[in-house]
Structures are given as C-alpha cells and as structure tokens.
Amino acid sequence: MSFLLNVKRLLLTLIEKYHPFTIKYFKVLVVIIMTLLLGAVLIMGWMSSSKVKEIVTEDFNEQQLLVARHVATQIENSIDILKRELLLLSLSPSIQYFEIPSLKDRMETAYSRIAHMGTLEIRFIENSTKKVHHVIENHKCATGDIYPEDLDYLEWARKEENRGDIFLTPLTTVSYNGQSEKPIMKMISPVWQVSTDEAYPVPLNEFSGVLVFVIDLSHLTGNITKDIRSGKTGYCWIIDGNGIFLYHPEKDFVGKNAFEVRKGKNPAISFEKINEIQRDKMLKGEEGTSWYISGWHRGIEGEIRKLIAFTPFKLDEKIQNRIWSIAVVAPVSEVKGTIHSIHVRQFYLQAIIIFVILFGGLFINFMILTWSNILEQEVAKKTIELKKSEQRYKSLVENAEDIIFTVDYKGNFLSINKYGIRFFNRKVEEIVGNNLSEILSWPNADMLLLMIQKVFDTKESKQITHMFIIGDREYWFNTNLRRLYDEQGNIYAVLGISRDITERKHMEEYSYYTEKLASMGTLAAGVAHEINNPLGIILGFTDLMLEKATPDSAEYDMLKTIEKQGLNAKRVVENLLDFARHKEHKEEFIDINENIGTVLAVMGNTLLLKKISVNQNLQEDLPSVKADARELQQVFFNVINNSIYAMEGGGILTITTRSFDNNEKIEIRISDTGHGIKKEHRIRIFDPLFTTKEVDKGTGLGLSVSYGIVTKHEGSISFETKTKEESAETGTTFIIIFPAVKKSRVENKGGENGRKDIDSR
Amino acid sequence: MAEKILIVDDEPDMLKLLSMIIREKTPYEVTITNNPLEALDIARKGEIDLVIADLKMPGLNGMELLDAIKRVVENIPVILITAYGTVESAAETMQKGGFDFITKPFRKEQILFTIDRAMKWIQLQRENKMLKDQLKSKT
Structure with a gap:
C-alpha cells in the first residue's frame, strides 16, 4: 500500500513538475513524437523499399533461374533427340550393311531431320573399307577419305564394351567449312550389324563402323537460347566445363574462354565477380542466383550491374568436366520498372502517412494553441474575476462599518481595516505590529487578549460584547473572533470583526x-x-x-x-x-418658530426676572410640522422652564431651529448654561414623577409629559449635558426632532379645505 | 311641589356629597340609590324629574342606564358624571340624549349650574306642554 502511495505521490509530483498543460513541454513532446513518427515512417519506408528491391530481385532471379532450368531441359531434350537419331541411324540396316544408295538416302534423311539442331555433318566410317560417307549442309551424301581422328573413333567403337554406347567428344573449336570458329562436339556411336533386312535376314553381328554427328554447339544451344528474353533485354549464355562460351549473344565470344574474352573486350572493367561466380559455382555444377558487373548489354557499353541465375547441365554423368552451365542474365534495370512502380505506390503511401502525421501534428499544435488561448483567456477572465472579487472583498473589508482586524497569539495586530484606523484615530503603522494593550486601555485589552487566546486554544469562535474607551467616550462593541488557517491547516491568526x-x-x-x-x-x-x-x-x-x-x-x-x-x-x-x-388632540400645520415665539413671550417676565438672556437662531423658511400647537407649546414651556431652573443666578438660553435631511426633519435645540444634569439623574429625567426640584416646585411630570407629546408626534427628544465635573462650560442642551411636512404638501393642502381634510381624519 | 332629583352612584360617599350639595343649595327633593337597576324602577314610577348618574358603575353603567330610562320615561333629563378625560364617552352621552355631563372632580358650582339649567329646561318643557294642551282644548 505504502509503495502504491509512494508511486502515486511521485506521479503527482511529476505531473505537477511537467504539467501536460505546460504548453512548452507539450509542444516539445508533440515535436519529438512527430519526428520519431516521421523517422519511423522513413526508416520503414527505406527498409520496405530495400526489402521490396530484394524480393523483386530475388523474384526476378528466381524467374531467371526457371528460365535457365527450362533452357537446360531444352538442351537436354535436344541432346536426347540427337542421341536417339544417332541410335536410330546406327540401327539402320542400310548403314550396317553399307547398302548404297539406301545408305546415302538414309543419311541424307537423318541429316535433314537434325540439321536445324546445329548438326554440321553426319559421317559414317566403314570399318572394313575405311571409307567415309558424310553429309554436310547443302550437299548430297558423298564418300571420301578417312580423317586421322576417325581411326581413333573406330578403335573406340570396335571395343565390345562400348557397343550401344554414345561417346561425346570434348569440345573443340574449329573453323568449319571456312566459317568462323565454332564450338564443335562430336557424337560417336559404334555400328554393329544387328539389324535385318531382305539381304540379311539374319544379322551378321559384326562390327560395321562408326557413326559420327558433328554438332555445332553454338547452333544447338543458340536455337534454344537466342529467343530467350529475361525481362525485356535479359539473355542467356552457356559455358562448358572449361569455361568456353557455347553460346553468347555477343557472337565473338562463342568458342572463347569466358575468363579471358571479357577482359579482352573491356579491360577497364573488373570482372572479378563474374569470374568468381563462374569459377566457384558454375564450373562446379552448382545452381544459384547472384549479380555481377558487366561491361555491356545488347550493344550498350559501360558498367552495368546484372542479375544472374545459373543452372548446370550435366552432359555426361560419368565424366567430370562434362558440365555445362546455363546462365540467364539481365541488367538490374529490368527490375527497376517493377520496383519503381512499387516505390511510387510506397511513396504515395508514405506521403499520405507523412501528411497525416504532419497534419496531425499541426492539428494538435493548433488545438494546443487554441486550447492554450482558451486557457489563457479563461485564466485572464478568472484573473479579472479574482481581482474583482478580491477588490470586492477588499472594498468590503475596507469600507465595512465594522473594525476588521487580525491578531496573532500575543495580541499583536497583523492587519486592520480603514474603519478601524479611523476609529482609533491612528496611523496604520501605529497599529499594525503593535500590541492590543498599546492601542486599548486596560482592562479592555487584557479581556480581549484573553478571549483571543481562548479562540486560539479552543478552536471555537467567540462573540463578545465589550467596551472601548477612546478619549472620554465609551464605545460598546460586539466582537466576533474566529480562527484563520493557512494552507497547511495551522492557525496563524484570529480574525476579529467588531461592530460598534x-x-x-x-x-x-x-x-x-x-x-x-x-x-x-x-x-x-x-x-x-x-x-x-x-x-x-x-x-x-x-x-x-x-x-x-x-x-x-x-x-x-x-x-x-x-x-x-x-x-x-x-x-x-x-x-x-x-x-x-x-x-383631546388636535393636529394642524404649525410653524415651530412662531410657537417658540409664543412661549418665549409668555415666559418673558420670568426670564427677565431670572436674569436670563435669550439667543434665538431660528432658521427662516422652516418647514411646517403637523402637530397640536398647544401641546408643542407645552413641550417648549416645560423644557425652557427646566432650563430656567437650572440657571439659578442667570445665564444664556439659546434656541436654535433648523431643518435637515433634505427638509424632511426639523431640529430644535434648547441650550442653557446651567449646572448640567448629574450623571445619576440622566437616566431618570424622563421618568414621570422624577424631579430634582423642591417638593412644591415641580410635579416631576414636565419632561415625561413632554416626552409623551414628542413621541406622539413621531419625534424624538434627547439631551446633551455637562456638569462642572466634566467640563468648564456646563449646561444642558435638549434636542427635539420632528418630522417636517413637505412644503409642497402644505401648499397644496393649504387653505380651509386642506385644513378640514386633515382635521376630519 | 318641589322637583325630584334621582342620584345614582355606586359610591355611597359620592351620593352623600351630591345629596348634601343639592339639599343645601337647592329646593329640590333628592332620592338616592347606589343600585342602577333600582334607579330604573324609581324612574319608571314617574315621580322623578331629573337623573344624575355616574358613568362608571357595576351592573348597569351610566350609559346603559341612560338608554333604559329614555325608553321608559320620555323627556327626563339625565346628567352623567364622567371621569376626567373620557371625552369620547361624554360625546356619546350627548348623542344618546343625555342632558349634559360633568367631569370628575367637579366643583359644586359646576353641578349646581348644570342642575339649574336642567330645571329651566324642564320648566320650558312643561310650559310648552301646557300651552299645547290649552291650544288643543280650545280647538
């Protein structure tokens, strides 16, 4: 298992390192594969082509060999025919018994039958008379004198053991009848008086003489081989056991030694190869195929590579050297046509394969390019999206109305957002890197740090509500603390989101x-x-x-x-x-400024008496408020009354009115320079029956009644106060806010009708 | 013959206060009851000229009593005493034919003035009726 895991890990590492989508690697890979494929195609093409050449050559040579064998068979047949003819003639009684003229007739007939097979002459040598009867071409049978060699033939024929035998003489070359030299072989057969005829009803069984066929081997073999065509121009030649050409299309070669005549014809060319083949194979009676360099071919001169197939023909099994070798040769150009057509076909095939490979490679490259383009676009798109989302998050964090910060275990700030910086009113570098305790006052910092460390340790998020004191103000915050993990899953910080x-x-x-x-x-x-x-x-x-x-x-x-x-x-x-x-409650559109004026007029005497001066900052053109005027006056009265009470010994009463929020709200600020409201009283000042005045001077209901009125009118009342413990300038400001009636609405609804409408509601 | 005023209130002290005020300050006779149902019986007997009733009473409240009396006896003025601020019930009183309403706590001048007005109205009714009768007998 662990091994498999290791392998998997290794693979993953490799994939990551040589990522297939790393286009560079992939391209290189494609190029390498393409090159390899192309190389393979070329090598295989070359191999196939040489193989084809080999096969075609072999095939061609096999065919040549078949031709050679065929020639051998033909020659054998011819020789057999001649032998039969010889035997037939030797069995003729007219020959055996020298019956002239039938003897002549018989010989002429025989000659006419075998003349076309290269028979130059038929001779019959009478043993008794030593006369010779012979037939040659275009001549009637004549009788002449004996040749010296004829005596040797008689001598051989006379021997009892040679009776019925045919002796083939070794090849000689003679210029016969004044013609050019020809390779001559004589076929010799003894004639015994064994046949019967009318004159000799009983055979005499005496030695009669010897019959000789003089055969022009070049003619004999030429008859068979001259029309042989191996391929279109290939031809056949024959040598005998001594290397003498029996037949060759080059007429000059016939009767000459094959080893010498070639050299003589073109000394510039090395005939080593053919000489070797002749010496080692052909003359030893072997069959085979090969090639050699020739110097000519059917009238064409020059170095020509030729294919050769050769087969032996055994003239006489008993005697050595009586072997002929038949060669069929053709220039290699014969097979070129076939090879060429195959090559052409192969070339097309290769071309198609190469085209497919190239096209495939290009296609793959194109796909890669497209893919990588798409990928790039996708990446670009994603990057933009990421950027956007990052910006979104950043702006979310930066523009949040919460303090968003991260701290480490020791409570050092790692980051803080704009709101936080604004809130603490410090520079970023004064916060980031510094400890909580430097930013916050004790014991807030300690408590927060404790919670942060708890979050680090317990893996739980925490929510706490706590207080910051910045300057002299108290701020309440609700802080969410949660852990931040890095890629390895370790906690590296605590994220805090503090909401004011x-x-x-x-x-x-x-x-x-x-x-x-x-x-x-x-x-x-x-x-x-x-x-x-x-x-x-x-x-x-x-x-x-x-x-x-x-x-x-x-x-x-x-x-x-x-x-x-x-x-x-x-x-x-x-x-x-x-x-x-x-x-009872009666609402109408009223002018705040006017009502303040009414109240101030009523209280004028009191104010004067108490040495209080009045500042009025009343906004002109103040929108109207829909309210019960009497009730509003009561509110102003109650608040001013309290202010007067607070300013024992005189002071300044400031009344400010203004509209805000696009004229949708009206604010009335009534400020005094009195002693302020004590801390412990602040929370209770709107309570009914709560009063700081002496028993019979106040009911404790003024502000609570005012509160009731203001809230009934969908307004709000609050205050800001400073006592002498808090500030040198003491005093209280009551802030009353009412929703304003839109000017247009007042104008539209203005007049008696409008008022009635509203009253009747 | 002095006119008779019926006072109905579940609070005996209030009955005592109102009857004292009326007896001391007016010549009218006073009948009191703290049971609104009994008040209806008294009214039915027809010996009552004016009814003063508290609005908030157990069993039968002032408004229901006003309804009942109006069904039984014609032209008898009913003054209702309402708690402070219950303007809605005061308005209802007037709609249902109540003569007037007084809000608590009241000053004695207030109640005396209202009774006086009621009596004058009764007087007018009577004179009116008499004149009508005379007119009838003449024709």
Missing part, C-alpha cells in the same frame, strides 16, 4: 425606557382615575364645610389647607392623565 453597537446599546436602553414610560403611563392613568373619585369627594365636602366655617377660625384654616393639598393632588392627576395621552 454603542448606538444600539443606547437604543436598547432607550426602548427599554420608552417601554417603561408607556407602562408607567398606563399605570398612572389608572391611578389617576381611581384617585379622581375620592379626590372629588374630599374636595366637595371641604368646599361644603368651608362655607359653614367662620373665615377666621382655625377650622377654616385647616379646611383651606385640605382644599389646597387636594387641589395639588388634582393637578398632579391632571398632569398624569396628560402624560398618559388621554387628552
């Missing part, structure tokens, strides 16, 4: 507060209703009793006090009910 939830935290507190106020309102309304009854009864009876009491009496005084306190209680209840919004 200060606002949310405030909102939560605010909504909790709103809820509290709402439930308190309901409670207060209930209480108020219940109190109204007994209060009414108390006040009613007090009223009745006051009428009965003497004005100056102590009882009257006491009753008056009861009434005063009862009325106080009544006022509280009325305010409570106002807060609970159980009062």
Whole structure:
C-alpha cells in the first residue's frame, strides 16, 4: 500500500513538475513524437523499399533461374533427340550393311531431320573399307577419305564394351567449312550389324563402323537460347566445363574462354565477380542466383550491374568436366520498372502517412494553441474575476462599518481595516505590529487578549460584547473572533470583526425606557382615575364645610389647607392623565418658530426676572410640522422652564431651529448654561414623577409629559449635558426632532379645505 | 311641589356629597340609590324629574342606564358624571340624549349650574306642554 502511495505521490509530483498543460513541454513532446513518427515512417519506408528491391530481385532471379532450368531441359531434350537419331541411324540396316544408295538416302534423311539442331555433318566410317560417307549442309551424301581422328573413333567403337554406347567428344573449336570458329562436339556411336533386312535376314553381328554427328554447339544451344528474353533485354549464355562460351549473344565470344574474352573486350572493367561466380559455382555444377558487373548489354557499353541465375547441365554423368552451365542474365534495370512502380505506390503511401502525421501534428499544435488561448483567456477572465472579487472583498473589508482586524497569539495586530484606523484615530503603522494593550486601555485589552487566546486554544469562535474607551467616550462593541488557517491547516491568526453597537446599546436602553414610560403611563392613568373619585369627594365636602366655617377660625384654616393639598393632588392627576395621552388632540400645520415665539413671550417676565438672556437662531423658511400647537407649546414651556431652573443666578438660553435631511426633519435645540444634569439623574429625567426640584416646585411630570407629546408626534427628544465635573462650560442642551411636512404638501393642502381634510381624519 | 332629583352612584360617599350639595343649595327633593337597576324602577314610577348618574358603575353603567330610562320615561333629563378625560364617552352621552355631563372632580358650582339649567329646561318643557294642551282644548 505504502509503495502504491509512494508511486502515486511521485506521479503527482511529476505531473505537477511537467504539467501536460505546460504548453512548452507539450509542444516539445508533440515535436519529438512527430519526428520519431516521421523517422519511423522513413526508416520503414527505406527498409520496405530495400526489402521490396530484394524480393523483386530475388523474384526476378528466381524467374531467371526457371528460365535457365527450362533452357537446360531444352538442351537436354535436344541432346536426347540427337542421341536417339544417332541410335536410330546406327540401327539402320542400310548403314550396317553399307547398302548404297539406301545408305546415302538414309543419311541424307537423318541429316535433314537434325540439321536445324546445329548438326554440321553426319559421317559414317566403314570399318572394313575405311571409307567415309558424310553429309554436310547443302550437299548430297558423298564418300571420301578417312580423317586421322576417325581411326581413333573406330578403335573406340570396335571395343565390345562400348557397343550401344554414345561417346561425346570434348569440345573443340574449329573453323568449319571456312566459317568462323565454332564450338564443335562430336557424337560417336559404334555400328554393329544387328539389324535385318531382305539381304540379311539374319544379322551378321559384326562390327560395321562408326557413326559420327558433328554438332555445332553454338547452333544447338543458340536455337534454344537466342529467343530467350529475361525481362525485356535479359539473355542467356552457356559455358562448358572449361569455361568456353557455347553460346553468347555477343557472337565473338562463342568458342572463347569466358575468363579471358571479357577482359579482352573491356579491360577497364573488373570482372572479378563474374569470374568468381563462374569459377566457384558454375564450373562446379552448382545452381544459384547472384549479380555481377558487366561491361555491356545488347550493344550498350559501360558498367552495368546484372542479375544472374545459373543452372548446370550435366552432359555426361560419368565424366567430370562434362558440365555445362546455363546462365540467364539481365541488367538490374529490368527490375527497376517493377520496383519503381512499387516505390511510387510506397511513396504515395508514405506521403499520405507523412501528411497525416504532419497534419496531425499541426492539428494538435493548433488545438494546443487554441486550447492554450482558451486557457489563457479563461485564466485572464478568472484573473479579472479574482481581482474583482478580491477588490470586492477588499472594498468590503475596507469600507465595512465594522473594525476588521487580525491578531496573532500575543495580541499583536497583523492587519486592520480603514474603519478601524479611523476609529482609533491612528496611523496604520501605529497599529499594525503593535500590541492590543498599546492601542486599548486596560482592562479592555487584557479581556480581549484573553478571549483571543481562548479562540486560539479552543478552536471555537467567540462573540463578545465589550467596551472601548477612546478619549472620554465609551464605545460598546460586539466582537466576533474566529480562527484563520493557512494552507497547511495551522492557525496563524484570529480574525476579529467588531461592530460598534454603542448606538444600539443606547437604543436598547432607550426602548427599554420608552417601554417603561408607556407602562408607567398606563399605570398612572389608572391611578389617576381611581384617585379622581375620592379626590372629588374630599374636595366637595371641604368646599361644603368651608362655607359653614367662620373665615377666621382655625377650622377654616385647616379646611383651606385640605382644599389646597387636594387641589395639588388634582393637578398632579391632571398632569398624569396628560402624560398618559388621554387628552383631546388636535393636529394642524404649525410653524415651530412662531410657537417658540409664543412661549418665549409668555415666559418673558420670568426670564427677565431670572436674569436670563435669550439667543434665538431660528432658521427662516422652516418647514411646517403637523402637530397640536398647544401641546408643542407645552413641550417648549416645560423644557425652557427646566432650563430656567437650572440657571439659578442667570445665564444664556439659546434656541436654535433648523431643518435637515433634505427638509424632511426639523431640529430644535434648547441650550442653557446651567449646572448640567448629574450623571445619576440622566437616566431618570424622563421618568414621570422624577424631579430634582423642591417638593412644591415641580410635579416631576414636565419632561415625561413632554416626552409623551414628542413621541406622539413621531419625534424624538434627547439631551446633551455637562456638569462642572466634566467640563468648564456646563449646561444642558435638549434636542427635539420632528418630522417636517413637505412644503409642497402644505401648499397644496393649504387653505380651509386642506385644513378640514386633515382635521376630519 | 318641589322637583325630584334621582342620584345614582355606586359610591355611597359620592351620593352623600351630591345629596348634601343639592339639599343645601337647592329646593329640590333628592332620592338616592347606589343600585342602577333600582334607579330604573324609581324612574319608571314617574315621580322623578331629573337623573344624575355616574358613568362608571357595576351592573348597569351610566350609559346603559341612560338608554333604559329614555325608553321608559320620555323627556327626563339625565346628567352623567364622567371621569376626567373620557371625552369620547361624554360625546356619546350627548348623542344618546343625555342632558349634559360633568367631569370628575367637579366643583359644586359646576353641578349646581348644570342642575339649574336642567330645571329651566324642564320648566320650558312643561310650559310648552301646557300651552299645547290649552291650544288643543280650545280647538
């Protein structure tokens, strides 16, 4: 298993190293394969061509050999015919018994029959008379004198053991009848008086003489071979056991020694090869095929390569050297045609294969190119996409409204996004590389580091809500901590995403507060209703009793006090009910500035008395607000009243109005230079019944009632305050925001009709 | 013969206060009950000229009582005493033929003024009726 795994790993490494899609390698591979294929095709073509040549040559030579054998058979046949003719003639009684003229007749007939086979002469030598009867071409049978050699023949023929035998003389060359030298062989047969005829009814069985056929071998063999064509121009030649040409198309060669005559004809050419073949093979009676260099061919001179097939013809089995060798030769050009046509076919085939390979290679290269182009485009596309996605992520991170950062185990910052840099109000290099504890104040940094290390150690993501103090402000953050892994799967950092939830935290507190106020309102309304009854009864009876009491009496005084306190209680209840919004409510389009003016006018005397100067920064052309004017005035009154209370000994009251958010909202800021609201009071100032004033100076309902009114109008009320512990310049600013009515709408709905429409809602 | 005013309230102290105010400040007779159903019986007997009823009562509330009385006796003014701020019920009172409404806590002048107005209205009704009767007898 581990071996397999190793192999797999190795393969993967190789693939990675020599990646098939590394176009360079692939191209080289294709080129190598193409070259190899082309080489293989060429080599195989060459091999096949030489093989074809060999086969065709061999085939051709085989054919030549068949021709040679055929010639051998023909020659054998001819010799056999001659032998038969000789025997036939020797058995003729007219010959045996010298019956003239039938003897002559018989010889002439025989001559005429075998003259075409190269028979030059038929001789019959009478043993007794030593006379010679002979027939030659164009002559009647004549009788002449004996030749010296004829005596030798008689001597041989007379021997009993040679009876019935035919003796073939060795080759001689003679110029016969004044003609050029011819290779001559004589066929000699003894004639015995064995036949019978009318004159000799009983054979005498005496030696009669000797019959001699003089054969021109060149004629005999020439008859057979002259028309032989090996291929178109190939021919046949024959040598005897001594290397003498019996036949050769070059007439001069006939009767000459083959080893010498060639040299004589063209000394410039080395005939070693053919001489070797003649000496070692042909003259030894072997059969075979080969090639040699010749100096001519049917009248063409020059070095010619020839194919040769040779076969022996054994003239006489008993006697050595009586072997002829028949050669069929043809110039190699004979087979060239065949080879050429095969070569042409092969060439086309090769051309097609090469074309296929080249085309295939080109096609593959084209495909690679296309593929790589597509790949490149794809890569380019993906790169762009990657870039985009990277940019997207980067911009996501950079433009996030969260602090996004990474830290190592020790709490050193590895990175931080723009928001974080902005938040901490430092430079990147002041944060990245530095420790949490340098950026954050204790104990925030320690707690955060503890959590970060926990995330490193426990592999769990964490979410924590914690506080940063930057300057003198508190910020609440919700931080998600999760681990970041590198390619090897090791944790290298913790990613933190901190969301500023200060606002949310405030909102939560605010909504909790709103809820509290709402439930308190309901409670207060209930209480108020219940109190109204007994209060009414108390006040009613007090009223009745006051009428009965003497004005100056102590009882009257006491009753008056009861009434005063009862009325106080009544006022509280009325305010409570106002807060609970159980009062009639009438909305119209009102001008905030105008209403502020009304309130300031009403309070003018008080302000003067308390030495408070008023600054008014009222925006002209302020959009209208749809509200109950009386209620809004009450809000302004309550807030200004509180401001006056805060500025004991005088101060400045600043009232600013403005519109914002594209004229969709109106903000009223009422600032005083008073003592500010104490920290512990801040959270409770909108609570009903909460007051810092002396018992009989405030009901603790002013701000809660104002709060109720503002929220009823879909507005908001908040404050900013500084006490002397916090700042040299103390004071409180109440910020009231109302949704504005679009100007166009006011104008469109303006006039009596518009107002009615809205009122009737 | 003094006119009779029926006061209906589930709170005995309130009954006591209202009857004291009326007895001391007006010449009218006062009948009180803290049971709205009994109030209906009293009204049915026809000896009552004006009804003052609290709006919020167990069993039969002021509004239902107003309805019932209007069905039983014609032309009897009913003054309802409502809790502060229940403007909607006050408006309903007027729609259903209530004479007027007083919100709690009230001052005695308020209730006396309203009773006075009611009595004047009764007077007018009576005179009207008398004149009509005279007109009838003449014709």
